[in-house]
Amino acid sequence: MKASQLIVPLLLNTVFLVSPPMVDAQDQSESSVRATLRSLQAQIDELHKSQFEVVFRDESRHLVLAPGETAVFAVTCQDGEVVVAGGYNSSPPELLQIVLNTPFFDGVHSGWRVDFHNHTDTEATVDTRVTLSCTKGVGRGT
Numbered sequence: 583m584k585a586s587q588l589i590v591p592l593l594l595n596t597v598f599l600v601s602p603p604m605v606d607a608q609d610q611s612e613s614s615v616r617a618t619l620r621s622l623q624a625q626i627d628e629l630h631k632s633q634f635e636v637v638f639r640d641e642s643r644h645l646v647l648a649p650g651e652t653a654v655f656a657v658t659c660q661d662g663e664v665v666v667a668g669g670y671n672s673s674p675p676e677l678l679q680i681v682l683n684t685p686f687f688d689g690v691h692s693g694w695r696v697d698f699h700n701h702t703d704t705e706a707t708v709d710t711r712v713t714l715s716c717t718k719g720v721g722r723g724t
Contacts, residue, residue, distance in 0.1 A: 636666065640713040645678075647700035647708075652681060658693035659716035668694025668714035677706040692716075 641657045659665050665685045672678050682697035694714040700706040 586613050632670070635717060637663065637716045638713065639716060640711055642709065642711045645698060645708050645710055647678070647698070647706045649700055649703050649705065652697055652699040653710075654695065654697050655710060656686065656695040657692055657712045657714050658691040659714065661691075662718060662720075663692075663716040664719040665692040665694055666715050666717050668712065669694040670710065670712050672698065672708050672710045674708060677702060677708050678710075 591664075620632045637659075639657065639659070641654075643655060645653050647653055655670075657668075668682060668683075668685060670680070677700065678698045679701040680696060680697045683693060684695055686693055694712055696710075696712050698708070698710060
C-alpha cells in the first residue's frame with residue numbers, strides 16, 4: 583500500500599478509502615507524514631462522534647386486567663431522541679391479545695406503544711415489557 587493511501591474502517595464494517603493530498607511519499611518528511619496522519623485521525627474522530635448511536639430502553643409492568651379490559655402501555659424516548667424500533671413481550675402470552683404495537687409521536691416525544699387486551703372470560707394477571715430503541719434526533723409529524 584502506498585504511503586499516500588490509508589484504509590479507514592467505519593460504521594457497519596464499511597471501508598472507505600481516504601487519500602491525503604497527492605504528494606510523492608519520498609518527498610514527504612517524517613514530520614509531514616505524521617501531520618497528515620494526525621489530520622486524518624481528527625477527521626475520523628469527528629465521524630465517530632456523528633455515528634448512528636442507538637440506546638435500548640425497556641419498561642416492565644405487572645398488569646391485572648378484568649375480562650374485556652385493555653391496558654395502554656407507552657414508553658417514550660428521552661428529550662432529543664427519536665424512536666427507531668420497538669416491541670413487547672408478556673408472560674404468560676396466551677392471556678392477552680395485542681391490539682396495537684406501533685411507534686408513536688405525540689408532537690413532543692416519540693416512543694413505542696402496545697395495547698394489551700384481555701380477551702378471556704376471567705381476570706388476567708400478566709407481566710409485560712415494552713422495549714424500544716432510540717437514537718439522537720428530532721421527530722416531526724406530517
